[in-house]
Amino acid sequence: MRKFIQRALPKLSKLDFPQVQALILDLAQENENLEVVLDSMTDGVLAADTENRVILCNKAAERLIPLTTGDVYDRLLWEVIEDLDISQFVQGCLVNQETIEDREFSLPGHGGNTRILSISVHPLVQAGKVQGNILHLQDISEKRWREARLRRAESLASLTTLTAGVAHEIKNPLGSIGIHIQLIQKMLAKKRSVTGDEISPLLEVMNEEVDRLNKIVVDFLFAVRPMDIRPYESCLNCLIRELLEFMQYELEQAKVKVVPDLEEKLPRIMIDEKFMKQAILNMVKNSMNAMPKGGTLVLSTRKKGDEVVFRIIDDGEGMSTEVMGKIFEPYFTTKDFGSGIGLTLVYKIIKEHGGDISVVSQEGRGTTFTLTFPIPQKVQKLLGEESKTEWEISDEI
Numbered sequence: 001m002r003k004f005i006q007r008a009l010p011k012l013s014k015l016d017f018p019q020v021q022a023l024i025l026d027l028a029q030e031n032e033n034l035e036v037v038l039d040s041m042t043d044g045v046l047a048a049d050t051e052n053r054v055i056l057c058n059k060a061a062e063r064l065i066p067l068t069t070g071d072v073y074d075r076l077l078w079e080v081i082e083d084l085d086i087s088q089f090v091q092g093c094l095v096n097q098e099t100i101e102d103r104e105f106s107l108p109g110h111g112g113n114t115r116i117l118s119i120s121v122h123p124l125v126q127a128g129k130v131q132g133n134i135l136h137l138q139d140i141s142e143k144r145w146r147e148a149r150l151r152r153a154e155s156l157a158s159l160t161t162l163t164a165g166v167a168h169e170i171k172n173p174l175g176s177i178g179i180h181i182q183l184i185q186k187m188l189a190k191k192r193s194v195t196g197d198e199i200s201p202l203l204e205v206m207n208e209e210v211d212r213l214n215k216i217v218v219d220f221l222f223a224v225r226p227m228d229i230r231p232y233e234s235c236l237n238c239l240i241r242e243l244l245e246f247m248q249y250e251l252e253q254a255k256v257k258v259v260p261d262l263e264e265k266l267p268r269i270m271i272d273e274k275f276m277k278q279a280i281l282n283m284v285k286n287s288m289n290a291m292p293k294g295g296t297l298v299l300s301t302r303k304k305g306d307e308v309v310f311r312i313i314d315d316g317e318g319m320s321t322e323v324m325g326k327i328f329e330p331y332f333t334t335k336d337f338g339s340g341i342g343l344t345l346v347y348k349i350i351k352e353h354g355g356d357i358s359v360v361s362q363e364g365r366g367t368t369f370t371l372t373f374p375i376p377q378k379v380q381k382l383l384g385e386e387s388k389t390e391w392e393i394s395d396e397i
């Protein structure tokens with residue numbers, strides 16, 4: 001409560017009419033100021049009391065989500081929202097007293113465009129007590145559009161790096177082939193004719209270089225070709241188990257002890273199993289390469305908020321910060337016979353799944369790759385209907 005009202009209240013009976021009038025005017029002015037501020041915001045705000053009845057609704061909220069006609073005040077918050085998905089989501093949050101950050105919804109916008117609305121639900125706390133809930137609405141269509149543009153620019157930039165990488169890779173074998181042709185020419189110029197014995201080692205080198213060129217081009221095409229990724233709701237744990245079974249013998253031979261640490265009731269996520277298997281396989285193989293004398297490989301999955309986190313942890317050689325900065329670059333390899341394309345593909349596959357990948361590593365200690373994938377809204381909704389606490393997990397993995 002504002003201080004001047006606090007001071008005035010005990011003396012209310014002693015105030016004369018003009019003083020009461022001044023007080024009411026002050027209050028009205030204050031109220032109006034707050035209203036102007038709220039209505040000038042571009043973010044929508046809807047607040048409800050402990051009975052979930054609307055006590056506040058600013059102009060932006062009216063503009064951002066379709067509300068039912070008529071006065072919204074004193075009605076149940078979810079009943080005034082016309083969009084069924086949002087209404088059900090809000091009802092779920094309020095009834096279960098959940099705090100939700102940035103849940104996204106698509107709504108039809110002007111001119112056939114889709115608007116993306118981000119909704120957060122927080123408790124309305126006053127003097128340490130929950131007085132209701134507040135719904136915070138943000139139109140993030142523009143932000144998403146900018147992000148998409150940035151992604152396009154990024155992929156263009158990575159294409160440039162990729163092409164530069166190919167050009168660089170092609171130069172060496174071409175140079176070598178050129179030198180060997182010159183050698184043959186010199187031989188011919190000297191003796192007019194050469195024997196098969198003389199020429200065959202040179203041709204062999206040229207042949208090997210042509211093979212190398214071929215591999216570079218094939219890898220390149222594989223890396224740049226748009227991936228026909230078709231994700232469907234799948235069980236990541238099952239996929240990991242299948243892959244481990246498939247690699248069991250190889251892992252045993254390499255003296256790599258695998259420790260699966262898979263969360264039992266992991267929500268299903270959108271995966272194209274063929275591509276995801278390839279990505280995980282590439283990473284597991286890298287870990288094996290980093291543990292030439294054997295070691296431990298932990299594969300862990302967890303649900304964290306509205307994401308699934310998958311970690312691949314090895315206790316191998318690790319890498320320097322400098323190497324770490326380059327590992328996703330095409331053709332970057334520290335191995336004698338490496339292609340340097342494995343992690344480029346992993347990165348691409350994870351991104352195409354709407355996921356993210358990061359790495360931490362310490363030389364001599366090991367490496368952890370962390371992959372995160374969004375849990376599809378449909379699955380989240382299903383989870384919401386099941387017991388909530390069951391899914392809560394600690395941040396530690």
Ligand SMILES: Nc1ncnc2c1ncn2[C@@H]1O[C@H](COP(=O)(O)OP(=O)(O)O)[C@@H](O)[C@H]1O
Binds near residue numbers: 341
């Ligand atoms: N688990 C790991 N531990 C240490 N270094 C790694 C690991 N994974 C990848 N790297 C580094 O990243 C480089 C690039 O990996 P990748 O793209 O798969 O190509 P390649 O395996 O052919 O070298 C590797 O050469 C290696 O230096």
Ligand SMILES: [Mg+2]
Binds near residue numbers: 282285286340
């Ligand atoms: Mg590799």
